[in-house]
Amino acid sequence: MPVIHPSAIVEDGAVLADDVEIGAYAYVGAHVSLADGVRLHHHASIVGHTSIGARTTVFPFASLGTPPQSVHYKGEPGRLTIGADCQIREHVTVNIGTAGGGMETTIGERCFLMVGSHVAHDCHVGNNVIFANNATLGGHVVVGDFVFFGGLAAVHQFVRIGEQAMIGGVCPIRHDVIPFGAVRDGADGLGGLNIIGLKRRGFDRPTIHALRAAYKAIFYGSGSLDDRVERAAERFADNAPVMRVVEFIRTAGKRQITVPSHVETDDGDDD
Secondary structure, eight states: HHHTTOEEEETTTOOOOOEEEEOOOOOOTTTTTTTTOOETTTOEESSEEEEOOHHHHHHHOOEEEEEEEEOOOOOOOEEEOTTTTOOOOOTTTEEOOGGGGGEEEEOOOOOOOOOOOOTTTTOOESSEEEEOOTTTEOOOOOETTTTTTTTOOOTTTEEEETOOOOEOOOOOSBBOOTTEEEEOOSSSSSEEEEEHHHHHTOOHHHHEEEHHHHHHHHSSSSSSSHHHHHHHHHHHTTTTHHHHHHHHHSOOOSSSBBOSSOOOOOSSOOO
């Protein structure tokens, strides 16, 4: 049986797994589904057509499944899906999807959303993504796995953030960021690769060397960006991480690709 504090409100129709825990003054709407081991701390609010995966914990005053902050929203029943083993900290807000964006907002597994972070309507966030305090995604943003957002980072709508990118604190992100790219604190241009992140995930030295060589060829070579990307694709055709960067650039979104700042430093070396 779920453990529900007497002061909590659980609307008829909500689907609760047997070992769900719901704290004091929490609210669970009629179209909410909570999987095994989900824990809602006091004053958490889950509304809308929202599904939360196993063992995810939602802390006080988080608000999940609320209508999107969009002037185009007409009341359609969008959805929010959050994966297993996530940590949703205090005052986090996540909105449902809209008819103009596929009707669903998704957050993957093992994500950590720190205090005050926000995921807007129709965003798709991968697995193992970390949002530091007050990081914000505009609508329709797509985020790959293992991305890190520093505190107060803000991402413009329709931007793509490639896997394992590192977005520094207070960074305004207006354009797509390549996989493994790094945007330094307060900057809005690429500052190299996320070398520390690559090491932490066990990328070997030859792979890191190849990524750095490809980065230089793509952003500092001669010719147009398209030409440089195709030359990199030929040179590094057998290197899967480099080819993921190549395919990300080839698959153009609504935004341009973030290019290096005029001053670049590497966050650590690969020795």
